[in-house]
Amino acid sequence: MNNVADHAHSPVGGYTMAQYYPQGKKIQFVVADRGVAFLKNMQLNFSNIDTEIEAIKKALEKGVTSTQQRMYNQAKNAGYGLYAMFEILKMTGGRFVIISNDTLLRYENERFVAKKLESPWKGVMVAFEFFETNINYDMDYFKREYLWKLDEEDDDFF
Secondary structure, three states, X not given: OHHHHHHHOOOOOEEEEEEEEOOOOEEEEEEEEOOOHHHHHHOOOOOOOOOHHHHHHHHOOOOOOOOXXXXXXXXXXXXXXXXXXXXXXXXXXXXXXXXXOOEEEEEEOOEEEEEEOOOOXXXXXXXXXXXXXXXXXXXXXXXXXXXXXXXXXOOOOO
C-alpha cells in the first residue's frame, strides 16, 4: 500500500481489498490506483527499460525501486514490498496478476504469462492469491532466509 503513496501519482489515491475464502482456504489481496504505472516510474532509475513487462519484472527484484532509499536520513526499505510478496507467493504456490496500463502480467505454476489488454487500465492493479494450506513457515523464518540472508549489511528490515 505504501507503493501507491510513493509511486502512483494517482489523482484518486489507491484502493485495497483483502478477502479470505474459508472453503478454498485462500487469501486474496488487491491494490489498485489510477496513477502513472510501472514503466514511467522505473524509467526514472532504469533508462534501459522500454516496456511495462520489463518494468514489472524489474520491480519484483530485491531492492529495486524508483524512489529514494532513505527518508529523514533513515533507511526506508524501499524495494522490498513487491519482492517480499513475490517470494512468499513462490514459496506457497500462490499466483498474481499485475496490470500496468495496457499490460497484464500473470504469474502462476512457476511461470510468467503476459498479454496486451484490449481495454487498458490507466494505473496499476496488483492482485495476489495465497493458499493457506501451503503456508508452513513463520515470519521469522521468512525474514531470516529470504531477507536478511541476502543483504547482511542491512541493520533492520522491520
